[in-house]
Structure formats: structure tokens, C-alpha cells
Amino acid sequence: MRLLSTRLTVVPVLLGLLSATLFSSAVQAADVMVAVASNFSRPMQKIAADFEKDSGHKVLLAFGSSGKFLAQIENGAPFDVFLSADQAKPRRLEGNGFAVAGSRFTYAQGRLALWSATAGDDVQAQLKAGSFSKLALANPRLAPYGQAATEVLEALQLSTATRNKQVMGENISQTWQFVATGNAGLGFVALSQIMQDGVLTSGSAWLIPAALYAPIRQDAVLLKKGSDNPAASALLQYLQQPGVKALIAGFGYAQDTAP
CATH class of the missing domain: 3.40.190.10 (Periplasmic binding protein-like II)
Incomplete structure (x- = not known):
């Protein structure tokens, strides 16, 4: 990619x-x-x-x-x-x-996804279990997708559990880069970064239910x-x-x- x-x-x-x-x-x-x-x-x-x-x-x-x-x-x-x-x-x-x-x-x-660069991962289960190195998300003060990610973590009651593993990108492209380069095991990214013509282009993803965050x-x-x-x-x-x-x-x- x-x-x-x-x-x-x-x-x-x-x-x-x-x-x-x-x-x-x-x-x-x-x-x-x-x-x-x-x-x-x-x-x-x-x-x-x-x-x-x-x-x-x-x-x-x-x-x-x-x-x-x-x-x-x-x-x-x-x-x-x-x-x-x-x-x-x-x-x-x-x-x-x-x-x-x-x-x-x-x-x-926009639609939010939780993404791993590795194919075949159950990213939803990894997030809930905490079985990942770092969790990337965009800075919520600058990026609406970052704000949406924080809303998801709050809705799942995972904000405190993941706080020490969070790494923040300046924008959603930097967040994608953290995961793509292996500096984070999971990341909240825009679906548009990992999908084209309706098909996932790489890795594994969980399309976050729209009910978990405000519309972007x-x-x-x-x-x-x-x-x-x-x-x-x-x-x-x-x-x-x-x-x-x-x-x-x-x-x-x-x-x-x-x-």
C-alpha cells in the first residue's frame, strides 16, 4: 500500500x-x-x-x-x-x-476501523484482551477520527485499560503509518485508508459499529x-x-x- x-x-x-x-x-x-x-x-x-x-x-x-x-x-x-x-x-x-x-x-x-497490518488477526478480540504492543489513534484535539476513537474506547470501557499503550498520531495518516510500520500492533484508522472498490486492501480489520461514535x-x-x-x-x-x-x-x- x-x-x-x-x-x-x-x-x-x-x-x-x-x-x-x-x-x-x-x-x-x-x-x-x-x-x-x-x-x-x-x-x-x-x-x-x-x-x-x-x-x-x-x-x-x-x-x-x-x-x-x-x-x-x-x-x-x-x-x-x-x-x-x-x-x-x-x-x-x-x-x-x-x-x-x-x-x-x-x-x-467517514467510517472508523480498527486495523492490524497482519492478515488473519481477530483485532476485536485483541483489543478487548489487551494482546497488542501499542494502540495507535489520531490526536482527538486535531482529528475527528481521533475523537471518534476515544468515543469507541469509552463505549467499550477500555479507555483506562489501554491508556498506557496508546500512541497518538498528528493526523490519521500518521496513525496508519504507525501500524503499517509495526510501531503499533493495532490502530484506529479511517476505513478509506484500508479499502478500495469495496475490498480490504491489506491486513485485518474490524469495522467499528456506527453506534459507538458520533457520525463523522x-x-x-x-x-x-x-x-x-x-x-x-x-x-x-x-x-x-x-x-x-x-x-x-x-x-x-x-x-x-x-x-
Whole structure:
């Protein structure tokens, strides 16, 4: 499995050929700079490449924790679009005038999984028995998936029993890395990191029941810097196309547009 960078540097995606299937050829090609929650890295790289081919626009992606992106945007970071791992941060940006009012929508609902890099493991039993070296989870103060993980441990009455074995990643990509490299035996990760086309890509996993944590509704929003950028508006429209929604679902996300 390819390891995604968690650095917040902007990574350019290759520019494709202009297609008139969804966008008018009269629209001039432009660049759009997108801050993307790290759990959405894999689907967004595919979406960006397809969008470039269909539109002629160029996408510049940065991946990291939603909490750090929020702080950067409020301090003038030059992003046009923000794809958060929750709803609270885009709402805050709208309320404080950093985002275009009315542009926010839920593009996916995240799902949490407990994962081992070893095939054939009964990870649920290992968690309950404490038979693992370290338990990785994202920092709940920065990452909604980390908050969800703490809710699961509380619901299972395992917070105290696992506390001395917990290791925290800055974001969900670093959490996945802890498990993938063997530095943690188990980890709470986004299902999208270990699933593609509806199939587990490696290791063993327990899909955490949705009743054990609050819904992880992930919102996209148009930032004020991108308000006059045709590429930014086009990308947000593109994310709502049925084919793109199907692609997102293939990475393990639920489609939920609740407010």
C-alpha cells in the first residue's frame, strides 16, 4: 500500500487534457489550491486527476489534519477550497467570514476501523484482551477520527485499560503509518485508508459499529480566496456528481448529506 505524505506542502497533480463533457470550453483554465483532511487523501488524488482531465483546470493538493488547516486558513493560508474531516471547522470559517456563506456541503461520512497490518488477526478480540504492543489513534484535539476513537474506547470501557499503550498520531495518516510500520500492533484508522472498490486492501480489520461514535460528517467549503476562482467552484460541483459520489463510496465512505 502506498504511504501518503502527511506534510502540509502543496503537491501538484498532473494536468490532464481539456474535456467538454461537464464544463464549457469557454471557461478559462485556472489553478485551485485545496486543503484536504488526510483521511481523504487517496480518493482525492483520484478525483483531482479525473477533474483535471474533464475540466482543464489544475489542482494543487495539501494533506494534513483539519485542525491545523483551520489555523492556517485563519492566518491567511492561500487555499481556495477546504475539505474538512468534520462539519465544525467549515461552519466556523463561514461564521467568521473566511468562507463563502452557503457554499458548505457534506461530501462524505467517514467510517472508523480498527486495523492490524497482519492478515488473519481477530483485532476485536485483541483489543478487548489487551494482546497488542501499542494502540495507535489520531490526536482527538486535531482529528475527528481521533475523537471518534476515544468515543469507541469509552463505549467499550477500555479507555483506562489501554491508556498506557496508546500512541497518538498528528493526523490519521500518521496513525496508519504507525501500524503499517509495526510501531503499533493495532490502530484506529479511517476505513478509506484500508479499502478500495469495496475490498480490504491489506491486513485485518474490524469495522467499528456506527453506534459507538458520533457520525463523522465531512464538509467541503469554498473559501473567500477562491470565491472568484472558476476552478474552485467547478471542483465543488464536481464533488457532487453521482459518479464521484460512487467513487467515494468505493473507498468505504457512507454518503450522508444531513446538515
